[in-house]
Amino acid sequence: MYVCVCNAVTERHIAQAVQQGARQLKDLRRALRVSADCGRCARCAHQCLQATLTSPDLGRAAARFPSLMLAEA
């Protein structure tokens, strides 16, 4: 599911960002540009981030998509 339509960011991208160290919305903004444009995705992105951080499967989804690379800060 797309979380940020403006930047084509999905739940899987967020899971991968968490795998690589993202812990706050500002980390997602820096890595994926989530909420950096219209900002309508901020709440959903935050919820997705929290769900991923508390998931016992943390990183499993991201590991399935190793070709996705985060943008450099």
Ligand code: FES
């Ligand atoms: S939907 Fe994420 S910045 Fe617009």
